[in-house]
Amino acid sequence: MTDNTSTEELAGIARQARWHIIDTVTSSKAGHIGGPLSATDLMVTLYFRQLNIDPENPQKEDRDRFILSKGHSAIGLYSVLALRGFFPVEELATFDHGDSRLQGHPDMKITPGVDVSTGSLGQGLSVGAGIALAAKKQGKDFHTWVLTGDGEMEEGMIWETVLSAPRYGLDNxxxxxxxxxLQQYGWEGTESDRFDRSEPLGHVDLEKVFTGFGWNAVTIDGHDYDQIIEQFDAAEAARGVAGKPTVIIARTTKGNGISFTAGTYKWHNGVATPEQLETARTELLTEEAK
Structure with missing residues (x-):
């Protein structure tokens, strides 16, 4: 854990990660944009401030585990892992190629730093609960973190785990x-929606729902590093003492950080034009990433 990383440093790393996301997808001509960009600040804070991990020993036994349940956002995770030192940044150029370690969905068998293979939406929380329960049973001292998308939360398997995790006291x-x-398609937006399409769970008070099911629940701005750090630290402090799991509901902007991708469902995926890529380069101050 590197808990001395400042918010300014995290913001700079996030700009680099966002540049690598759009540049890599543009180069590979395949991949997702909106979801990785919305989750960048959360993953950067995890990997550069919160998680007990060692890039030189990705399989160390007492490491914290992270599961990217919305596996189609893999390029976001790969960009953060590369910047953290799990593999060379230059390897991002192989993304989604046939012989690459960086496939379109995370593969724990070939990619350093990936703890769980994901891609079929809705499964990550169940796997995370299993890992956390095994840690409890075996007396292991590590924290399991799971990141889901809001569209993914419509999967029934998610809610089976939401119901069962508090029963087992999974405060780890x-x-x-x-x-x-926003989803890839979504419903037609109205004045009550944040962006140009409607995500059904965006109209649900998820904090009350999770609290009702027995979780510690809090809602934050998922791009505000002070709020992210505060609640990540609170979740860590609750580990081993709270007797129930924690959920952090992070309100974010799909495509955040780049003007032409932010808040539009059409950039769930897509390939930037040369002109758009240059706009992104300018907005993200990518000289920092070189």
Whole structure:
């Protein structure tokens, strides 16, 4: 854990990560944009301030575990892992190629730093609960973190775990919901929606729902590093003493950080034009990333 990383440093790393996301997808001509960008600040804070991990020993036994349940946002995770030192940043250029370690969905068998293979939406929280329960049973001292999307939260398997995790006292399990308010298609937006489409769970008071099911629940601005750090630290402090799991509901903007991708469902995926890529380069101050 590197808890001395400042918010300014985290913001700079996040700009680099966002540049690598859009540049890599543009180069590979495949991949997702909106979801990785909405979750960037959350993952950067986890990997550069919160998690007990060692890039030189990705499989160390007492490491914290992280599961990117919305596996289609893999390029976001890969960008953060590369910047953290799990593999060379230059390897991002192989993203989604046939012989690459960096496939379109995370693969724990080939990618350093990936704890669970994901891609089928809705499964990550169940796997995380299993890992957390095993840690309890075996007396292991590590924290399991799971990141889901809001569209993914419509999967029934998620709610089976929401119901069961408190029963087992999984205070070593923290769920982060990336509530960016947009799906790949979504419903037609209205004045009550945040962006240009409607995400059904964006209209639900998830904090009350989770609290009712027996979780510690809090809602934050998922791009505000002070709020992110405060609640990540609170979740860590609750580990081993709270007797129930924690959920951090992070309200984010899909495509955050780049003007032409922010808040539009059409950038769930897509490939930037040369002109758009240059706009992104300018907005993200990418000289920092070189």
């Amino acid at each position: 399990l923290t769920l982060i919901v990336d509530l960016n308010g």
